[in-house]
Amino acid sequence: MTFYLATFYVLGAIAVLSALLVITRRNPVHSAIFLIVTLLSVAGLYLQLQAEFLAAVQIILYIGGVMVLFLFVILLVNLEVTVRQEPFNRMWWIAGVAALVLLGELAVTYYLGRQAFAIPVTPAAALQPNTELIGRTLYQTYMLPFEIASVLLLVAMVGAVLMARRR
Amino acid sequence: MVPTTHYLFLSAALLTIGVIGVLTRRNLIVVLMSIELILNAVNINLIAFARQLASVEGHVFAIFVITVAAAEAAVGLGILIAFFRNRETVNTDEIDLLKW
Numbered sequence: 001m002t003f004y005l006a007t008f009y010v011l012g013a014i015a016v017l018s019a020l021l022v023i024t025r026r027n028p029v030h031s032a033i034f035l036i037v038t039l040l041s042v043a044g045l046y047l048q049l050q051a052e053f054l055a056a057v058q059i060i061l062y063i064g065g066v067m068v069l070f071l072f073v074i075l076l077v078n079l080e081v082t083v084r085q086e087p088f089n090r091m092w093w094i095a096g097v098a099a100l101v102l103l104g105e106l107a108v109t110y111y112l113g114r115q116a117f118a119i120p121v122t123p124a125a126a127l128q129p130n131t132e133l134i135g136r137t138l139y140q141t142y143m144l145p146f147e148i149a150s151v152l153l154l155v156a157m158v159g160a161v162l163m164a165r166r167r
Numbered sequence: 168m169v170p171t172t173h174y175l176f177l178s179a180a181l182l183t184i185g186v187i188g189v190l191t192r193r194n195l196i197v198v199l200m201s202i203e204l205i206l207n208a209v210n211i212n213l214i215a216f217a218r219q220l221a222s223v224e225g226h227v228f229a230i231f232v233i234t235v236a237a238a239e240a241a242v243g244l245g246i247l248i249a250f251f252r253n254r255e256t257v258n259t260d261e262i263d264l265l266k267w
Binding site: 004005008012015016019020022023028031032035038039042045046048049050051053054057058061062065066069070073074076077078079081082085086087088089090091092095096098099100102103106107110114117118126127130133134137138141142145149152153155156157159160161162163164166 | 168169170171172173174175176177179180181182183184185186187188190191192193194196197199200201203204207210211214215217218219221223224226227229230231233234235236237238239240241242244245246247248249251252255256257258259260
């Protein structure tokens, strides 16, 4: 029991701290590396939530795919001027107040709805075997959304190539 | 067993950090990274509820969220490269071609 809670707090603290570093570092390369740390600790939380398949997808697709894409773009774009400039815009304090109001709203909602969120947690074996269950649900119940997602990826790929092309 | 509320509060914190990043940073690359943070916060919620309700549908929707995040990153970075080629900047407050 306490081991689970300790793991949650350690991983959550790493995730939140490195997320804060993502948005405060001047150099986008440092931001990208701290974002990788956040994504890794969130993958650990997925493992704790019995989502083994998603933890693997998180590491392969997010860290191996999307973050490498980010790092390549940082490489292509000349950021020497940007790194020396002010990292935050002039309206940062309004944005900060708005975001804190959002956090307060969410906290109040969760606090008021804590009865609804406290339904007894189901036994551990319910989501196993994880990959098989996800595969069945994805290819039987959610076949059409799955195909639409593949078309979306194709369109995004064509769009990205078209926009990044030198004309 | 960690209560679902713990995960909800963690996800709310990550979402707020992402929103602050989107609204305050001037560098477009960091703005796109903050959007990834927001989408990850959403995924934590989906998977926490999937565990609580013992339903694998939350995992399926998290996969769709990851798909959309990948598409968004690819298109966003393509736009960024195209823009940098024209204007030699990635600052959000200098991207004002549609303003006058």
